[in-house]
Amino acid sequence: MTKVLFEHRGKKGVDTFAGWEAVGGFQALKRALKMKPEEVIEEVKASGLRGRGGAGFPTGVKWGFVPKNTGKPIYLCINADESEPGTCKDRVLMEELPFMCLEGALIAAYAIGAKLAFWYIRGEFDLSERVIRKAVETLREKGVIGKNVFGSGWDVDLVVHRGAGAYICGEETGLISSVEGDKGQPKIKPPFPAVEGAFRCPTIVNNVESLAAVPWILNKGGATYAALGTEKSKGTKLFSVSGAVAKPGVYEVEMGYPMRDLIMNECGGPQAGKTLKAIIPGGSSVPVLPAETALGMNLDYESVQAAGSLLGSGGVIVIDESQSMPELLAILGRFYAHESCGQCTPCREGTGWGSRLLNRIDDGGGKSEDMVTLERIARFMTGTTICFLASSMAMPIQSFFKHFRHEFEALLPATTEARGD
Amino acid sequence: MQPDIQDQAVIDADELMAKTAGFKLSAEREAMVDDLQSRYPNKKATLLPLLWAIQEQEGWISREWMAYAARRCEVPLSHVLGVVTFYTMYHQKPVGKYHVQVCRNISCHIRGATGIIDAVERKLGLQHGGVSACGKWSLEHVECLAGCSWAPVMQINRTLHENLSPDQAVKILDELE
Numbered sequence A: 001m002t003k004v005l006f007e008h009r010g011k012k013g014v015d016t017f018a019g020w021e022a023v024g025g026f027q028a029l030k031r032a033l034k035m036k037p038e039e040v041i042e043e044v045k046a047s048g049l050r051g052r053g054g055a056g057f058p059t060g061v062k063w064g065f066v067p068k069n070t071g072k073p074i075y076l077c078i079n080a081d082e083s084e085p086g087t088c089k090d091r092v093l094m095e096e097l098p099f100m101c102l103e104g105a106l107i108a109a110y111a112i113g114a115k116l117a118f119w120y121i122r123g124e125f126d127l128s129e130r131v132i133r134k135a136v137e138t139l140r141e142k143g144v145i146g147k148n149v150f151g152s153g154w155d156v157d158l159v160v161h162r163g164a165g166a167y168i169c170g171e172e173t174g175l176i177s178s179v180e181g182d183k184g185q186p187k188i189k190p191p192f193p194a195v196e197g198a199f200r201c202p203t204i205v206n207n208v209e210s211l212a213a214v215p216w217i218l219n220k221g222g223a224t225y226a227a228l229g230t231e232k233s234k235g236t237k238l239f240s241v242s243g244a245v246a247k248p249g250v251y252e253v254e255m256g257y258p259m260r261d262l263i264m265n266e267c268g269g270p271q272a273g274k275t276l277k278a279i280i281p282g283g284s285s286v287p288v289l290p291a292e293t294a295l296g297m298n299l300d301y302e303s304v305q306a307a308g309s310l311l312g313s314g315g316v317i318v319i320d321e322s323q324s325m326p327e328l329l330a331i332l333g334r335f336y337a338h339e340s341c342g343q344c345t346p347c348r349e350g351t352g353w354g355s356r357l358l359n360r361i362d363d364g365g366g367k368s369e370d371m372v373t374l375e376r377i378a379r380f381m382t383g384t385t386i387c388f389l390a391s392s393m394a395m396p397i398q399s400f401f402k403h404f405r406h407e408f409e410a411l412l413p414a415t416t417e418a419r420g421d
Numbered sequence B: 001m002q003p004d005i006q007d008q009a010v011i012d013a014d015e016l017m018a019k020t021a022g023f024k025l026s027a028e029r030e031a032m033v034d035d036l037q038s039r040y041p042n043k044k045a046t047l048l049p050l051l052w053a054i055q056e057q058e059g060w061i062s063r064e065w066m067a068y069a070a071r072r073c074e075v076p077l078s079h080v081l082g083v084v085t086f087y088t089m090y091h092q093k094p095v096g097k098y099h100v101q102v103c104r105n106i107s108c109h110i111r112g113a114t115g116i117i118d119a120v121e122r123k124l125g126l127q128h129g130g131v132s133a134c135g136k137w138s139l140e141h142v143e144c145l146a147g148c149s150w151a152p153v154m155q156i157n158r159t160l161h162e163n164l165s166p167d168q169a170v171k172i173l174d175e176l177e
Ligand SMILES: Cc1cc2nc3c(=O)[nH]c(=O)nc-3n(C[C@H](O)[C@H](O)[C@H](O)COP(=O)(O)O)c2cc1C
Pocket: A050, A051, A052, A053, A054, A055, A056, A057, A059, A079, A080, A081, A082, A083, A084, A167, A168, A169, A170, A171, A172, A173, A205, A206, A207, A208, A210, A211, A387, A388, A389, A392
């Protein structure tokens, strides 16, 4: 299977400047600098690359939204917040292939006309941050970040901006607020960041994995990338598999790869002695699927959607029969309640209220009407808020109830009277 | 994410600003902040890195240092207070020399986080949010640390420990004693 992101993974010294150069590093950046920015954007459009941060928006198309000649500076934000439970892929890219990630970011900055880029990295990261900071320093010393990069006349600067513990800063407008020195609260769209983002200037926010694919695309051509994967989901994708499998880890496969093969081959099947019950295919925010449904689908945007979930961030969470679904949902509920930024009433109240109900069901103190109430809360949290965090709690509630209703009902009294209240 | 306001006296911003007029970070950190302020579009945007520099030097961020940050970034003190209380990693009171964070989110839970949390709590004699009397330890249960494929995980200061068993977790703490 063709590897794009992990083509050079594990090669000795590939995390150093010289090592990255030795495997053809910076050729793509040099090539890009000889092209017009619009031509770079066209190449990325031709690749069909879609954003790997969760939403799956076509990367080249997004770059094309930056308005020309507004006279305002343009900014690039690299989203290395990686906070979606079940997701740990960007960490691997940054720690093992930092110069590939940075090369991709610099190409993006050139394509959109940004002179300043912010590498937004979550505050908890240790190694990833040290590696990226050191790589940025090296690139400054070598003149790859700075004035007149590779003699092209193009200037660029890049700073590492460390978050401080807030899931919501992974949402692109929350990230922008955080870069601006504010609380990481999302902003109403439109205006979309590409038109009016950081410091009220055009801003592109891209996930690390999206940008990391860009050097390969420029080296091999957009069409070569587009030939990988499926009709609508091009290229390859990283999946960070966690939970009840023998070999959890981060794997790169072509889009359209069968989930069953990922679990049985790459991950060595279920963890010893465990039977699979359910799989959340794209990070904690997407709908859970019964294991047999998930194992029968292919890993591309359309197939996962047809099966009733979303590809999301590619965080595959594998759940076995020994787990209690009400307990897992209570854990997710607590997470979203903790992470709600509090701006929108449906989210602030809904996550907190929902979390309290889920906790009491899990503790055996639930009331018979709690599931109906939760379904109502989930409904009124969907589509009524500034960002998708509220829906990110609604989707788990609805899907856990849909597929594992019996586990919740088993914890609840049949009728309100039965409990005497 | 609610600010912890219980033990906070009303602050007189002007008084605090006057009191902290002479505050300075180490020369190296001041130079770092100067460098960032020359690169960022405005001073306010350097508030998060500045708060990190303060916390790295002082271990936590006191009201006095918040006043310093307000002056350095040219924002009101209330803005700094809002930011510090929004982000969970900025400490508003001292934490232990070893700040232990155990992940309690879904992937770690499936791989046995509950056992790790129990073992660590018993070992340190602390609950979530606790700081030991000797000042050596503090404990926090945290949400996903992006180490899900190596679950269960625990982070001590800035080092992530992966694929833990309860015994291993205790052993790691023992070795720090
Ligand atoms: C609540 C929430 C959290 C998010 N967290 C992340 C994150 O940690 N990392 C990320 O890359 N994108 C995250 N996103 C998606 C971003 O908003 C945005 O779509 C993405 O950074 C765009 O980059 P891409 O087009 O390259 O995927 C999150 C979105 C939401 C609604």
